[in-house]
Amino acid sequence: MSAFLALVRRDLSLAFRVGGGPFLGLAFFLTVTALLPLGVGARLNLLGEAAAGFLWVSAALAALLSLDRLFQADAEDGSLEQLALGDLPLEAAVLAKCLAHWLTTGLPLALAAPVLALMLNMPAGGYGALVLSLLVGSPVFSLAGAIGAALTAGLRRGGLLLSLLVLPLFVPVVIFGAGTVTAAINGAEGDAAFLLLAASSLFALVLAPLAGAAALRIHLS
Amino acid sequence: MGFQRVEIRADGIACRRGERLLFRDFGLTAASGTLTEIVGPNGAGKSSLLRILAGLLKAEAGTVAVVADGRVLGRDDEPPSGLMHYLGHLDALKNPMTARENLAFAARWFGAAHGIDAALERVELKAQGELPVGYLSAGQRRRLALGRCWMIARPLWLLDEPTAALDAAGRALAAELIAAHLAAGGTALAATHEPILAGAAQAMIA
Amino acid sequence: MLRYANPKRFLDLSAALLPWLWLAAAGLTLTGLYQAIFLVPPDYQQGDTVRIMYVHVPSAWMASFIYGFMFVASVVGLVWKHPLADAAAKEAAPIGAMFTAVCLITGALWGKPMWGTYWIWDARLTSMLVLLFLYLGYLGVWAAIEDRAKAARAAAVLCVVGVVNIPIIRFSVEWWDTLHQGPSVVRFEGGKLAPSIDPSMLWPLLIVGLGCTLLFFALLFVRMRTEIRRRRIRALLAAQAGG
Numbered sequence: 001m002s003a004f005l006a007l008v009r010r011d012l013s014l015a016f017r018v019g020g021g022p023f024l025g026l027a028f029f030l031t032v033t034a035l036l037p038l039g040v041g042a043r044l045n046l047l048g049e050a051a052a053g054f055l056w057v058s059a060a061l062a063a064l065l066s067l068d069r070l071f072q073a074d075a076e077d078g079s080l081e082q083l084a085l086g087d088l089p090l091e092a093a094v095l096a097k098c099l100a101h102w103l104t105t106g107l108p109l110a111l112a113a114p115v116l117a118l119m120l121n122m123p124a125g126g127y128g129a130l131v132l133s134l135l136v137g138s139p140v141f142s143l144a145g146a147i148g149a150a151l152t153a154g155l156r157r158g159g160l161l162l163s164l165l166v167l168p169l170f171v172p173v174v175i176f177g178a179g180t181v182t183a184a185i186n187g188a189e190g191d192a193a194f195l196l197l198a199a200s201s202l203f204a205l206v207l208a209p210l211a212g213a214a215a216l217r218i219h220l221s
Numbered sequence: 222m223g224f225q226r227v228e229i230r231a232d233g234i235a236c237r238r239g240e241r242l243l244f245r246d247f248g249l250t251a252a253s254g255t256l257t258e259i260v261g262p263n264g265a266g267k268s269s270l271l272r273i274l275a276g277l278l279k280a281e282a283g284t285v286a287v288v289a290d291g292r293v294l295g296r297d298d299e300p301p302s303g304l305m306h307y308l309g310h311l312d313a314l315k316n317p318m319t320a321r322e323n324l325a326f327a328a329r330w331f332g333a334a335h336g337i338d339a340a341l342e343r344v345e346l347k348a349q350g351e352l353p354v355g356y357l358s359a360g361q362r363r364r365l366a367l368g369r370c371w372m373i374a375r376p377l378w379l380l381d382e383p384t385a386a387l388d389a390a391g392r393a394l395a396a397e398l399i400a401a402h403l404a405a406g407g408t409a410l411a412a413t414h415e416p417i418l419a420g421a422a423q424a425m426i427a
Numbered sequence: 428m429l430r431y432a433n434p435k436r437f438l439d440l441s442a443a444l445l446p447w448l449w450l451a452a453a454g455l456t457l458t459g460l461y462q463a464i465f466l467v468p469p470d471y472q473q474g475d476t477v478r479i480m481y482v483h484v485p486s487a488w489m490a491s492f493i494y495g496f497m498f499v500a501s502v503v504g505l506v507w508k509h510p511l512a513d514a515a516a517k518e519a520a521p522i523g524a525m526f527t528a529v530c531l532i533t534g535a536l537w538g539k540p541m542w543g544t545y546w547i548w549d550a551r552l553t554s555m556l557v558l559l560f561l562y563l564g565y566l567g568v569w570a571a572i573e574d575r576a577k578a579a580r581a582a583a584v585l586c587v588v589g590v591v592n593i594p595i596i597r598f599s600v601e602w603w604d605t606l607h608q609g610p611s612v613v614r615f616e617g618g619k620l621a622p623s624i625d626p627s628m629l630w631p632l633l634i635v636g637l638g639c640t641l642l643f644f645a646l647l648f649v650r651m652r653t654e655i656r657r658r659r660i661r662a663l664l665a666a667q668a669g670g
Contacts, residue, residue, distance in 0.1 A: 003330050003331075006330055010315070014318065018317050076311075077314065078312060079313045081275075081277060082330070083330075085306075086302075087303055088330075147584075147588055151581050151584065164564045165585065168564070171599060171600065172592075175600065175602065175603040179603065196599070211588050219581075221279060239665070240665035
């Protein structure tokens, strides 16, 4: 456990020192939110209706920003070998890196989302659901993203390919996440969307470390 | 130090990279207390051999056996990676983190037999401990990586060009570290272009 | 099975099979399309546009079938490390992507007379679009990784991840479709193979489907033969460089 936490801490401190930590993702989130009214016009009804889906899509894109460095930096300086030869299985190392990535991207976005929702005139009643759905669903961006990041580690122009690889995997979470918020706004009974979102998240939690580690071993060989 | 006596045996190893067969039918036995220098021309596959021994790369053919205290490790044992430390041609150091922080992470990731301060002192980087590694010279970084080997203190060292980028004093320090490791019962293999220790065994890859 | 998986044996076997495959593929596809264009009566609602179905639906079948085929080949390649399986998965992908694109384009062409718009975000079309992205990502991995053996394994991992996710993606898109379905949207039932479909319309569809399947194998074999030879050339060049 101490090795796992050591890796999480190392990645967190690296994220704060070179990537600007959570602030880069937040700034991106804010910028695209400012672009939406400028693009579609500042009609409050339209913005309010689109807000939930739009915030979920922006969160997905914001997570993509830093994903290509998830394993790339370790591949470039030789750290990946050290991670593979530690006492922890490589799957656990992948999970630790995903956790650190989520703590610096998904978590701050989830906490900042209500402010941006307010700017987009999202109807009352959806705010709690927005934060909760992002807290539960955004780990998928880090987890499924890690599969793509591991597959493209060591490639020179991996970032673009990474987006293509992981965006299809983001489809269900965006649907269920935005669905959760919309259902809450409409006061709909039942929380099917939220349960499906949680299920997707748990599924990614199982699949991503396995697939990510398999992909990293390919890169190392 | 309470090292296990570790011997590594490779037999009939073949290695393919892409379309090229780098070498085949390669064998060696490296016993506890010895350094084996792996020599051969550029591109012969010295690094690949080390990666095969470390278990990172799968050999096209052949077997690698790790013997700990006279017993061949099998499937039911702990994986042999816990007995070895691999230092590639890259230093595996994080530039934004200080030398001390890099060692601190390694100590928690691998477990360590020596303290961080002792390790910094051992490789004469005490004064640079609080500097981000990005500020260190290539030779200083290599020394820090060797200090990590010493700190982690695992019985089998697999070193890829350990003396690359080192000046004469650095090379002497590396030789001294390796000699001390051998004296304590450790085993070392190093891919190298230049002799590291007098009396080391040599394995040639053609 | 593995007896035929030796590249040399594959070259011999496929050379013998290919003329017959081409003949059967062309014969079936053309027969089916002839029936679809000239013999099948126009639909009482959709008129002549229903004939697009005879290209659209088999393409959709092929798009899914080929991804499944790639999955099987990828697993064989990962487990038994057989280069022929890697080549099969690799060479199937562009054909699958092509069928997916044909399915999307014919879907759009069919949509214009049906709903007055080229694209509706219907669950099936959206799923197909996501499938196209999966195909493109797979091709992207092959294109980006230089070492063939590594590329094969990375692409295989991606393919397996894709197959595991396809049911979830399909389900989520269908769920999303029911959620956002406005009252004014005309539901589209023609693309589904409803059991009430008249046999005279069903037979050409099945014939074209079978023809496309054989066409896929013919194209696959040609591509695999090229790939095997390409590999030999690379091996020869590498041997020359190695002196």
